[in-house]
Amino acid sequence: MAIGYLALVLHAHLPFVRHPESDYVLEEEWLFEAITETYVPLIQMFEGLKRDGVDFKITMSMTPPLISMLRDPLLQERYDQHLAKLEELAELEVEHNTYNGHIRYLAEHYAQEFNRVRQTWENYDRDLVKAFKQFQDTNNLEIITCGATHGYLPLMKMYPQAVWAQLQVACEHYEQTFGRPPKGIWLPECAYYEGLERMLADAGLRYFITDGHGILYARPRPRFGTYAPVFTETGVAAFGRDHESSQQVWSSEVGYPGAPEYREFYKDLGWEADYEYIKPYIMPNGQRKNTGIKYHKITGRGLGLGDKQLYDPYWAREKAAEHAANFMFNRENQIRYLHHLMQRPPIVVSPYDAELYGHWWYEGPWFLDFLFRKVWFDQDTFAMTHLADYLRAHPTQQVCRPSQSSWGYKGFHEYWLNDTNAWIYPHLHKAAERMIELAKGEPWDELSWRALNQAARELLLAQSSDWAFIMRTGTMVPYAVRRTRSHLMRFHKLYDDIKSQKIDAGWLEKVEAIDNIFPHINYRVYRPL
Template sequence: MAFGYFALVLHAHLPFVRHPESDYVLEEEWLFEAITETYIPLLHVFEGLKRDGIDFKITMSMTPPLVSMLRDPLLQDRYEEHLSLLEELVAKEIDHNKHNGHIKYLAEYYATEFKNIRSTWERYDRDLVKAFKQFLDSNNLEIITCGATHGYLPLMKMYPQAVWAQIKVACEHYEENFGRPPKGIWLPECAYYEGVERMLADAGLRYFIMDGHGLLYARPRPRFGSYAPIFTEAGVAAFGRDHESSQQVWSSQVGYPGDPVYREFYKDLGWEAEYEYIKPYIMPNGQRKNTGIKYHKITSRNAGLSDKGLYDPYWAREKAAEHAGNFMFNRKQQIENLAGMMHRPPLVVSPYDAELFGHWWYEGPWFIDYLFRKSWYDQDSYDMTHLADYLRACPNQQVCKPSQSSWGYKGFHEYWLNETNAWIYPHLHKGAERMIEISHKEPADELQWRALNQAARELLLAQSSDWAFIMRTGTMVPYAVRRTRSHLMRFNKLYEDLNEGKVDSGWLEKVEKIDNIFPNINYRAYRPL
């Protein structure tokens, strides 16, 4: 008999990046890399577990921007071109390194990987949303939603209609794609403020995920800390992140992904190969970039890139199995100890960015595969669960008021509001005011209806927390600035045109083709609650 429960939660999200107006935009490759290195490898794990009779349980968010991009024909076509270039490059690498035994072995390994990726891509008719949905239908995977464009909700709370639009549009988009309403939501950046739970309840959501300290500092103090969810006064459950299990994976100092035998992320063929050799595969702009073909291991935390040893996926897989066993043992001990103190089954919730597994930590999908298999066969101290199943099994929980929080730096809102990105918020707030204002309009014709809906799309896209996050990290800042400004400028033009009663139909059609997210959006989502 199990003493408690363990819930692995993955947050699958990328900002909406789609540029039909350009033949090539580097940032579109964020999606292509994630498909190759995270989403399809996770599908391979799920397929293997299902094939072998392991009744695995996992919770996974799939955000509306990600779902929209995965189902977009233009991006699907461009991914196929991206994958074809990889296949061509790795075939060239096999021939180029025919007298370099280990590099040739690795190139052949990647060739097999890319072949399997293509096979899966084609088997699901390029529709990875459909692929994940089959595991939702079998109740192995609980897919949850997020904010419509991952807007940072606490910094929008002075405009409740804007928060409501992020939630309502997301829930409607989920139902369009998965054929049912979502049960849960990953609050963007796990950022919670008091009162948002009432909107979640109004949207029909049963639970949300937040950082552990948001639960620990709830009022009254939860009796079981973060090892049981709480119910808010609105009736929506809040699950908190477990610090101990998170640190084992996330920590740059003691986390598993830093092991010396694992693949080195920052030493890539796109930067290592001679320029004229690699140039055809980094076109059309000719700037060096990551290809995903990496031949070296971490070797040492202190080693420079020139001192990295050659990678061997065999030993890396063995290490992933060892780490999965260690993680299982630690959860077993943790849950047994907690059960002895709590006198009820504890729940350990471990949420991570999905892209950590495969993209940043190449061996991450292997780790998940071994963890589920070892948890199924090698222990009986805890049951793997997803969050919807847990609430069905344990419907009675303490009622508390969570504390304002996020999973960002220092646990509050500082990462998304600081000297690098504060300039965007007066513009976003003005946009929210204007959108609420024009949401009262009734369109005189089809053109005004389209313009009102496009205005809602543009504001939602400008509100994405990804842009403020990128500005703070200092990477790809010009792109984040450009995206924020372009969406706000498009929104403001639509606002002015609507107020003047003369919508530019040709310009609107172009913008609709570029920013085509949420085809069934209704701008009335911004009307007062």
């Protein structure tokens, strides 16, 4: 009989990137890469587990921007074209490497993989949200929500209406998508501030996920640390991230993804192949980019890309099985020790970015597949669980006030507020003030109603924490700056048009077509609480 629980939680999120005004925008490929390398492999893994009678349990957040993009006909069509290019390139590589046995073997591996992706994509009529929902309906997958556009909530707490809009719009979007309200929420960047739980309760949410130190420094100090949830004074439960299990996967020093046998992410055919040969498969302007076809393995720590050896999926899969066994072994020992210490069933909450599994760590879905099977067949120390199921089975927990926290650098807000991105916040705050002002008024006709709702969309999109994050990382900074500015400029034009009661109908129609997220939004969500 199990004496504890393990809850795996994957955070599936991408910023809303959709550009019907352009034939090609590189950043749309963030979604396409995630579909090919993470979301479809996860669905295929779930299908295999169900087929083989493994009653797996896993939790995933699916953020509103991701859901909206996965169900957008324009992006679905563009992904079709993207995948067709991949299939064509893989087949060309098979033909091109007739006399290079190992490269041909790898090219055939990719050709088969892309073919399986195509089959899954078409089996669900290009609707991967429907695919994930079917596993929620069987209680194998618990899907939770997030902020409407992944806004960093502690940095907008001076405007409670703005925080409420992020929560309420997300919950409404979830219910429109899945036919029922969400039970839990992955707080954007796991960022919590004291008092947020009141809005979570008002939104009907049952629990949230925060970083471990948000629980460890709660008041009073939780008796069981992060190995049991705590109830806030509003009745909403808080689950804390387990450091030990997270480190085994996340750590750049000791984490599994750094094993020499695993695929090297940074050595891609798009940069390695002869230019004239690869030109049809890179950017239209001739710039090289990643294709997703990678022939080399990590090989060893500290090696240059030129010293990488050829990859072999067979040995990588064997290593993934070994790592899954090690992860399970460590969780068994951890849970036995905790159960002895606590004298009650502990829960180990292990949250990760979903894209780690497949996109960044190619073998990640294999690791999860092996882990679920080993947990089901090879041990009885712990059970996999959903967080909502755990709360239902264990309704009595300590009441505490969690500590302000995030899962970012140094554990608080520095990554989203620093010298690279601080300039955006006075503009976001000004826009929030103006949106709250607009929300107090009433539309005078259908056009003004549309303008008010579009203003709410533009503010939400400008608030995405992804833009500040990208500015801090130093990658794709011009795009993040451009997106922040464009949404703010659109918002302020809408504000001026509404205040003057002179709405530019043609311009509004164009903006509605570009930023078409949340078709059922009601701007009154910004009214004073």
